[in-house]
Amino acid sequence: MDMRYPLILAVLLALIRDGKGQTPTVLLRPNFPQVYVGDDVTLICNREGGSKPTTWYHNEKPQQSYQDYTMLLTAVTPENNGSYTCEQGGLTSVPFTLIVLELEPHAQLSPSVGGAVMTKGDGRNLVLQTDDDLKDWACYVLRGVSTFVLGLDINKEMKRAVIFAELKEAERATFWCKKKKALLRSNAVTLKMTELLVMLVPPAAPVLQGEPVALRCVVWGGPKLENVVFYKNQKEIISSSKGTYDINNATQDDNGKYSCHATYSYSHISTGAARKEGDSDLQELKVIGGPAAAVISGSAKSLQCSCPRCPKNCTSYHWYHKLSNDQQSHTRLSENGMSVTPEEEGEYSCRFDCGNGFSRFSDSYSYKAPPQTVNVMPIMIAVILIVLGLLIVLLIALKRRSGGSDVQASKRDKDKTTGGEYEQIQLKDKDQAVYHTLGESTGKEQVKDEAEGGYEALQKKQEEGVYHTLGQGEGQGEGQGGYEALKNVKAEVYQTLSTDDTKKTEKEAEEGYEQPSQKNKDYETVTVEENPYEEVKKQMDKEKNEETQ
Structure with a gap:
């Protein structure tokens, strides 16, 4: 018997024993130091050499809807808090504790245009805004289970930065930004890819309870929509030619998976274009409560900020000003008290600093500077003086005219008293x-x-x-x-x-004498x-x- 066979068998047994004895590990991706309400996160059950069939547990309750080695949690809320474990090949992982903060992160990341769905090969700009300098900020993308660093284009004057988001070959990708050597980060934005011409596009930001939301049915190439039918959980809910399904006041009852069926034609390219039809992918809509929102109120002289639902540790105020013609950027004001005095026109908002995060922004307060009051007293006095002056000049002119008429009348009366026999003579000497x-x-x-x-x-x-x-x-x-x-x-x-x-002659004498030329x-x-x-x-x-x- 060859002595090499027992040695090979021993190595194989050792490898099998090591593989079976390795405990799975639950990893969080993106690896956020804090998870905020509305984030999309993925839990990965990682075991080298292990099998992919996985059983997930949340607070020791099996989650039958997740059987892959990844668990995707979208728009997380405090309901997702707790312990998570995974089991592969009879081995159970060490529990992973997830804590969702019912707050908003420090910075804001949002698409410049569009929603959460785009076609394959397409890209979109995401805008980053922070309260401080953007110098030490970096942005990342999670595609599948791999993380990549993105380039950041900083605009110092507008205090914002832009990243170009693309999915490449991934079905979905999550984008976020983080300050280096600090715990400050932005919210996460998840974009999804579709290969269909017809797309149902929900908003990229989480849908908050009580707020309006619009679901758009879009066809690639911008053809004319003749009719659109919207579905919720594969049941028809509305038919419209507008291409938009509006929810005025979102609630938990609006949660579900939506899709649309569009009838369209490319008549803008050719008048004889044929009519076409198509269906979109299913898109999930999840309505969440979200963090507490600040409340702004004001008058002509000052604005006040409050937050009745905020935690007790929310004690600092942040005030922001945004120009009416620039909805993409805002500027933080130096004031940090409960009230501020607006100095320039535009939209004002506020939020509370709660240590690990912030409250939601308040609604925007549109401020218009009151019209400046003009002291009309000097103007009135000047007008009165001018009018009086004109009246005095007019009276003097009338008096002179009347006096001249009286003199002429009196002289004519004197002429008449002479019986027409004498002519006045003016003597210089x-x-x-x-x-x-x-x-x-x-x-x-x-x-x-x-x-x-x-x-x-x-x-x-x-x-x-x-x-x-x-x-x-x-x-x-x-x-x-x-x-x-x-x-x-x-x-x-x-x-x-x-x-x-x-x-x-006597006749000539009777006719009288010719008088000097007179007027009447x-x-x-x-x-x-x-x-x-x-x-x-x-x-x-x-x-x-x-x-x-």
Whole structure:
């Protein structure tokens, strides 16, 4: 007998004994230091050389729905807390304790667009936001049971970073980010792949109880949807042409697996495109309670933050401001008290710091700066002063106009009192004004008639005024008893009409004399400083009396 056979047999027995004696180990993937409510995690029953058929236990109760060496837990809650063990080949693992914190992690990771499902070979941007500097942050992806590091594109000005998420060949992948040498991390985002043209797309974030949720039925290539039928747990629930199933107030009753059947055509490519139909994959919808949410309230002067359902160790406040036109990024404010005074317009929110995590963000409070109050008193005073000034100017103008009319009216009245016999004379130098009567050579009757026609005012222009009578026969045709002013360079000489010249007929005498051009007046009105009529009239009366005697 060959001595080599017993040696080979001993080695084989030792190997078999070592394989059977190895205890399975439960591993957590991703290997989070803390698990937060809403995370997707995977438990792996790891045993080298062991068989894959696995029995899982949760708090010593067998979980019949899990028979593979991995156990996927989606959107975990405190109900998932407890001890987990796995059994392979008659060997049971050491218990693994899972504790789910009913809080939110430090940072937020979310898709820039789209939901939790995308087609094979597709990719999507995920946006990371934190309260502090992004310098020491790194991002990872779990595909199957393997973890990979992702590149991080940091935007320092906007205080956010972007990673490109792709599934490659995996059916699903979980993405998250973590701060190096610290326990701070973001929430986990799970994306799933489909190879079908028709997709039911749930939101990437966990669905929280009481919040609205929309399930979209999408067809690759963007064709025109003619009709969509939605199913829950393979039972038809609604038919619609919109392509969206809306749940206004999500509850635990909405949990289940959803799918859709779409009727569509690529009419935007070709008007004669044929009608097509297709079904989507099943997608799980799980509604959870989620962590306690902060509550924000405010007025025109301040905003207040509270959290009645938060644990007692939640004592610090974090305030955030987000511009209305930028929903992807927010900025943490320096205030950490219960209330803040808003300074710029936008959306404000708050949350509580509870040590190992945070409360949920409050609803956004849209703040608009109140219109600035203007002190109208100076404006009113200025307007009143301007109005008063205008009124005063108007009254002065009216008074002057009325005064001028009164003066003209009074002068016209004075003219009328003279019976139209005299014409006002304005004297620049009353001492040198000389008046002469009509010459006696015209005869007494002619003098009488001419006296009734009145006298013409003689005005001295320069140093002295000299008035002379006209010669006989000059200008009788110009009117009865009228006078004609003859101007000289240095003096004005006025002469009386002569009675020896050619006499006018009786008819011409009756027609009267032509008066100087006036507007609706018999006589021209000349402004005088003193009225000389009385002296002229006395002189005329004196001459008449002498003639009659």
